[in-house]
Amino acid sequence: MNKQINAVRKTRLKMLDLVNSLSQDQLNKIPAGFNNNIIWNLGHLIAAQEGILYLRGGHNLRIDQTFFDSYKMGSKPERELESEEIENIKSLLISSIDYLEDDFQKGIFQEYPNWTTRFDVEISSFEDAMDFLIFHEGLHLGCMTALKRLIA
Numbered sequence: 001m002n003k004q005i006n007a008v009r010k011t012r013l014k015m016l017d018l019v020n021s022l023s024q025d026q027l028n029k030i031p032a033g034f035n036n037n038i039i040w041n042l043g044h045l046i047a048a049q050e051g052i053l054y055l056r057g058g059h060n061l062r063i064d065q066t067f068f069d070s071y072k073m074g075s076k077p078e079r080e081l082e083s084e085e086i087e088n089i090k091s092l093l094i095s096s097i098d099y100l101e102d103d104f105q106k107g108i109f110q111e112y113p114n115w116t117t118r119f120d121v122e123i124s125s126f127e128d129a130m131d132f133l134i135f136h137e138g139l140h141l142g143c144m145t146a147l148k149r150l151i152a
Helices: 002-019 024-028 038-055 065-071 083-106 126-151
Strands: none
Touching: 002 038, 002 083, 002 126, 024 038, 024 083, 038 065, 038 083, 038 126
16 A cells, blocks of 8 residues: 555655746636646645545545635635645645555554445545545646646
C-alpha cells in the first residue's frame, strides 16, 4: 500500500512543480470552454481523497466540511482565491497524504464498503479505492496541464 500512497505523493509533488511558477491570477483563471481553474483542481484532489477514502470508508472527514463542499464532485469555483487560501491548498495537497499514510499505518481502513464510481468502476476495498484515487489524480493532472497551456 505504501507504493500506492507514494504514487499519489509523487503525482502531487509533480503538480506543485507544474503550478508553482503561476501567479494568483493565473491559478484563478478559468479559460473559455472550461468550468474550473487550476487551483480548484488542486482543492478538488484533496476533497476527492477525503470522499473516496474517508467518507466512503465510513470515517469522518479530516478536513473542514466547508472546504470539502467547495471542492467536492459537482462543485466549481465560486470566487477567486486569495494568496493565503492558495498556499493552504498547496500545503494540504501534501499534508493530506501524510495523514492518510498515518491513518493507513494505524489500520483504520480495514473495512471498506462496496460502491460503484460514476465511471462504472466497482470499488470493494481500500486497495481498490487507492487504485481509483491514482487514476483520478492522473485525470486531473492532465486537466491542469491543459489549463496551464491555455493561461501561461
